[in-house]
Amino acid sequence: MRVLLVEDDRRIAADIAKALEASGYLVERVSNGEEAWFRGDTEDYGAVILDLGLPGMDGLALLKRWRANGRRMPILILTARASWAERVDGIDAGADDYLPKPFRMEELLARLRSIVRRSSGHASSVITAGEITLDERRMKVTVHGVPIALSPLEYRLVTHLMRHRGRVVSQHELDENVYGHGEEHDSNALEVLVGRVRKKLGPGAIETRRGFGYMMPEAPA
Amino acid sequence: MRVLLVEDDRRIAADIAKALEASGYLVERVSNGEEAWFRGDTEDYGAVILDLGLPGMDGLALLKRWRANGRRMPILILTARASWAERVDGIDAGADDYLPKPFRMEELLARLRSIVRRSSGHASSVITAGEITLDERRMKVTVHGVPIALSPLEYRLVTHLMRHRGRVVSQHELDENVYGHGEEHDSNALEVLVGRVRKKLGPGAIETRRGFGYMMPEAPA
DNA sequence: TGATCCATGTCAGCGACGTGTCAGCTTCGG
DNA sequence: CCGAAGCTGACACGTCGCTGACATGGATCA
Numbered sequence: 419m420r421v422l423l424v425e426d427d428r429r430i431a432a433d434i435a436k437a438l439e440a441s442g443y444l445v446e447r448v449s450n451g452e453e454a455w456f457r458g459d460t461e462d463y464g465a466v467i468l469d470l471g472l473p474g475m476d477g478l479a480l481l482k483r484w485r486a487n488g489r490r491m492p493i494l495i496l497t498a499r500a501s502w503a504e505r506v507d508g509i510d511a512g513a514d515d516y517l518p519k520p521f522r523m524e525e526l527l528a529r530l531r532s533i534v535r536r537s538s539g540h541a542s543s544v545i546t547a548g549e550i551t552l553d554e555r556r557m558k559v560t561v562h563g564v565p566i567a568l569s570p571l572e573y574r575l576v577t578h579l580m581r582h583r584g585r586v587v588s589q590h591e592l593d594e595n596v597y598g599h600g601e602e603h604d605s606n607a608l609e610v611l612v613g614r615v616r617k618k619l620g621p622g623a624i625e626t627r628r629g630f631g632y633m634m635p636e637a638p639a
Numbered sequence: 640m641r642v643l644l645v646e647d648d649r650r651i652a653a654d655i656a657k658a659l660e661a662s663g664y665l666v667e668r669v670s671n672g673e674e675a676w677f678r679g680d681t682e683d684y685g686a687v688i689l690d691l692g693l694p695g696m697d698g699l700a701l702l703k704r705w706r707a708n709g710r711r712m713p714i715l716i717l718t719a720r721a722s723w724a725e726r727v728d729g730i731d732a733g734a735d736d737y738l739p740k741p742f743r744m745e746e747l748l749a750r751l752r753s754i755v756r757r758s759s760g761h762a763s764s765v766i767t768a769g770e771i772t773l774d775e776r777r778m779k780v781t782v783h784g785v786p787i788a789l790s791p792l793e794y795r796l797v798t799h800l801m802r803h804r805g806r807v808v809s810q811h812e813l814d815e816n817v818y819g820h821g822e823e824h825d826s827n828a829l830e831v832l833v834g835r836v837r838k839k840l841g842p843g844a845i846e847t848r849r850g851f852g853y854m855m856p857e858a859p860a
Numbered sequence: 861t862g863a864t865c866c867a868t869g870t871c872a873g874c875g876a877c878g879t880g881t882c883a884g885c886t887t888c889g890g
Numbered sequence: 891c892c893g894a895a896g897c898t899g900a901c902a903c904g905t906c907g908c909t910g911a912c913a914t915g916g917a918t919c920a
Contacts, residue, residue, distance in 0.1 A: 509753040510764050510776050515736070528730045536735070536757055557807045557851065569878055570850035606896080607880055613897060614879095628888060628895060790867055828869055830907055835868095837908095849877065849906065 419464035419534070420444045424454040424480075425496070426472055434467065437523045438530075451480055458484050463491050465534050467526075468513075470497040478511050485512035492533035494526070547583040547634050550619060552576065561619055571596055572615050579624065579634040588631040640685035640755070640799060641665045641816055645675040645701075646717070647693055655688065658744045659751075663778060663794050665819055672696025679705050683815065684712050686755050688747075689734075691718040699732050706733035713754035715747075752776060759802050768804040768855050771840060773797065782840055792817060793836050800845065800855040809852040 421438055425431040426449045435445045446463075448454045451472045458466060458480075470477035481493060492514040509516055514533040517526060545552045551560050559566045559576055568576060578595045579587060589608055596611070612632060616624055625633045642659055646652040647670045656666045667684075669675045672693045679687060679701075691698035702714060713735040730737060735754040738747060752764050752775055766773045770783050780787045780797055789797060795817045800808060810829055817829070833853060837845055846854045 509749045512764070514753070514757055532730050532735070533757075556805055557848075558805075571879070573851075605880065606882090609896060610880075610898085613899095616897095626896070792868075826870065827907075831869075831909085834908060834910095847907070 420446065420462070421530075422454070422458055422461070422463045422466045423447045424451075424458075424466065424472065424477075425449065425469040427469070430469075433523070434526065437527065441527055451477070455480050455483060458489060458491070459487060465530060465537075466491055466493045467530070468493055468495050470495060478507060481511050481513060490537070492537040494529055494533060496521075545580045545583070547580055547636055548623070550580070550623060550634075552580045559619075561623075566618050568615070568618065571611055572618070575611055575615055576619070579632065583634040584636040586627050586631050586633045592632065640795070640802075641667065641683070641819075642751075643675070643678055643682075643684045643687045644668045645672075645687065645693065645698075646670065646690040648690070651690075654744070655747065658748065662748055663791065663798060665795065665816065667819070672698070672701055676701055676704065679710060679712070680708060685816070686751060686758075687712055687714045688751070689714055689716050691716055699728065702732050702734060711758070713758040715750055715754055717742075749776070755802075766801045766804070768801055768857055769844070771801070771844060771855075773801045780840075782844075787839050789836070789839065792832055793839070796832055796836055797840070800853065804855040805857040807848045807851045807854045811852075813853065 421443045423431060423435060423438070423445050425434065425447070428449075431447055431449070435447055438445045443464075446457070448457055454468070454472070468477055468481065472480075477495070477497075481495075484493075493512070495513040495516045496519060497516075498519045514537070515529045517529055545554070549562050552558075553560075554577065557573065559568055559573070574596045575592065578592060593608060596608070612624060623634065625635060627633055640663075642664045644652060644655060644659070644666055646655065646668070649670075652668055652670065656668055659666045664685075667678070669678055673696060675689070675693075676696065678684075689698055689702065693701075698716070698718075702716075705714075714733070716734045716737045717740060718737070719740045735757070736750045738750055756764050756775075764775050766775070772781050773779075774781075775798065778794065780789055780794070796813065799813060799816045813829060817832070833845060844855065846856060848854055
């Protein structure tokens, strides 16, 4: 993992870099605000370690500019100024953690692990089938990127078909997963439901396998 | 947002609870390890504030058991023991931040905001959704830059929806996070509350997903 | 202590949406 | 070419959620 180290004190920077490299990180060192800003804005780092006491550009301003530009990498702030007001500012500016000098290298490593671990835990699982996407966390279905409004039953139908896309799903299985099930019905409610969903997702979204059930193709036909 | 406060010192607990409530959190207090373990394991909290110096069960062990059970809520540790080794232990055990006593209430609030913000994947403590902005630090909501006055319940509703903007939030989840966890009511208090907030934030601020819940869109429709 | 205000819950009425039913039509497979 | 499986549009009905008005109750202030 690449880590951007922003620190103007050569000795401290060297110590940190050494410790990081020993822990398997790939370190890039920068010592002034302008350069740091540019690198952080254009390159992708797994994490940034940022000393607030920089010449050239204020560290907090730097941080805010990154965040304003949508940069989301985890950031660990280092500083000699350890007043509570400073810390509050740093944290609210979008830092992920804050470490006052002097510190033990073990603690820096622990906090770095912590913020990296957290930032990687936010992958949203999105299922795709042809032009249709389903974001289960957001309960959002899109076709060609256009969000589609679905009723509760329709949504359940789509999620089950998407989860098992590329496979034929029997009416009975759908019945069980869409309606909660006690009774079997002799009605065609499911067929009607499929019809309504097709109207929203477009024809071809759900294929009929006469006598077996339905299938959502993984790729467009 | 519901916060679990685990602290056996009645005075400190009262102070913290008061500050949290003034900041719009819904606080549940627990003073012993057993109770804390049970609550944290069975209920959903937006965050936990955990004092390590507990009678009954060791705070670190408690923390590890939660994490082992897959509980992911952000946790802020409080302790009198401020050695760096302790801090490393706490963080590696799965705590999200660490605050040595004594501390300023402002700093506790800032760190709490920070870990909550991170756990939801946001980079900044100012959240934006369309023309609406929420500054959690200042407890300020604006629409088109115009500040809006909100009652406590309204504020909690808005913060929860803003934190989870772009995602559908069920009535049940809102119920838990806006009102405490007491009885389930069969009343329409929540709907009325939503109505009142809509009147203040403008129509379109909160979308209804019939049968699912409510959603605050990330961008204007 | 009483008057007033603000926050919040309750209730009733209503409009809109979701869903099942049914009849008739189309399509598929043999 | 026939029958069964599946599709579609229309309609009916119940429920969900919205609204405005009113009730309650705690805090504040004279």
